[in-house]
Amino acid sequence: MAVGQCAGSVVQAVVVYDGQVLLVAQTDRWELPSGVPEPGETAAATAARAVYELTGYLVDGSQTLSSPDGATPAVVCRLLTELPSGDGRLAPQQIRWAPLAKAVASDADVPAAVRDYLRGHMPA
Numbered sequence: 832m833a834v835g836q837c838a839g840s841v842v843q844a845v846v847v848y849d850g851q852v853l854l855v856a857q858t859d860r861w862e863l864p865s866g867v868p869e870p871g872e873t874a875a876a877t878a879a880r881a882v883y884e885l886t887g888y889l890v891d892g893s894q895t896l897s898s899p900d901g902a903t904p905a906v907v908c909r910l911l912t913e914l915p916s917g918d919g920r921l922a923p924q925q926i927r928w929a930p931l932a933k934a935v936a937s938d939a940d941v942p943a944a945v946r947d948y949l950r951g952h953m954p955a
Contacts, residue, residue: 841865843905844878845945846890848913850954851928855885855921861929863905863941878906886926887915896944905945 843863846853854861866881868874875892882890890908919926931953935946 840904841867842874842877842881843942843945844882844890844892844908845896845905845948846882846888846908846910847931847949847952848910848928851930852934852949853882853886853888853910854927854929854934856925856927861927863945874904874906875908878908882908883916883919885919885921887917887919888912889916896948905942905948907948 843865844853845863853864855864864878864882864885866877866884868877869880872880873892874895878892879890882888889911891911892906892908894907896905896907915926931949934941935949935953941949
């Protein structure tokens with residue numbers, strides 16, 4: 832497998848903007864946008880595609896966060912558009928921007944490597 836490619840596992844996208852992180856609603860919780868890689872797709876491409884398909888926001892995957900336990904890969908994505916295109920599958924009430932502190936310490940389903948990353952980007 833080429834460097835940066837994923838083998839069918841779910842990839843999560845970490846989109847941070849203006850002190851907040853993008854979350855999407857699932858049945859009973861809020862979590863990071865995520866998707867399953869298509870054949871030959873990198874984790875960064877999967878994360879960017881998943882965010883766009885779910886929310887309509889255009890992002891660019893820039894950094895893969897390593898997980899010590901080999902859990903679900905997470906990719907830090909840079910927000911390229913401040914407003915969603917309207918092409919996302921989720922309704923506006925299923926998308927929210929949560930303050931970093933809330934995402935780190937609350938009901939959001941956020942892996943440990945992502946929590947560590949977010950803690951390092953919280954305003955002092």
